[in-house]
Amino acid sequence: MTYIYVKFSKMVKAKKELFNNDLQEAAKLFKSLGHPARLVILDYLSKCNSCISGDISELLPLSRTTVNQHLKELKKSGLILGEVEGTKVNYCLNYESIEHLRGFAFPYFDSLKPVDSKKCK
Numbered sequence: 001m002t003y004i005y006v007k008f009s010k011m012v013k014a015k016k017e018l019f020n021n022d023l024q025e026a027a028k029l030f031k032s033l034g035h036p037a038r039l040v041i042l043d044y045l046s047k048c049n050s051c052i053s054g055d056i057s058e059l060l061p062l063s064r065t066t067v068n069q070h071l072k073e074l075k076k077s078g079l080i081l082g083e084v085e086g087t088k089v090n091y092c093l094n095y096e097s098i099e100h101l102r103g104f105a106f107p108y109f110d111s112l113k114p115v116d117s118k119k120c121k
Contacts, residue, residue: 026104029097032077037062037070042093047078050092052085 019027033039037060038118044059045051053071057064071091078097082089 022104026101026108028100029077029079030102033071035070035073037067038074041067041070041074042079045091045093050090052088052090053082054088058093059068 017109033042040060041056044056048055053068054064056071057067059065060067062070071080071089075082075091078094079101080091082091084090
């Protein structure tokens with residue numbers, strides 16, 4: 001996978017002009033993984049396929065409001081889906097987004113191999 005680096009000029013540009021869409025999308029997904037509670041939520045949803053937000057609140061040592069904020073962030077990034085069922089929301093993984101993240105992450109981290117055997121000190 002090849003990444004295009006943009007030479008920055010003194011003129012300020014919008015983020016969308018500086019980085020390609022793949023990098024922007026990957027950054028959004030990685031940012032949504034930036035809290036351990038969100039990783040626990042994703043893991044839980046992968047094991048139970050879907051659940052009500054109250055079930056998730058019971059497994060985390062956080063308030064229901066805080067859990068709902070984490071669910072909102074994961075849903076905003078597209079990693080999970082939420083379907084309203086009466087007064088509750090049923091959440092599940094968005095496997096298409098998970099695969100997209102996996103398809104970007106593995107080649108990206110594989111590309112970070114050192115050029116030579118010298119280590120940075």
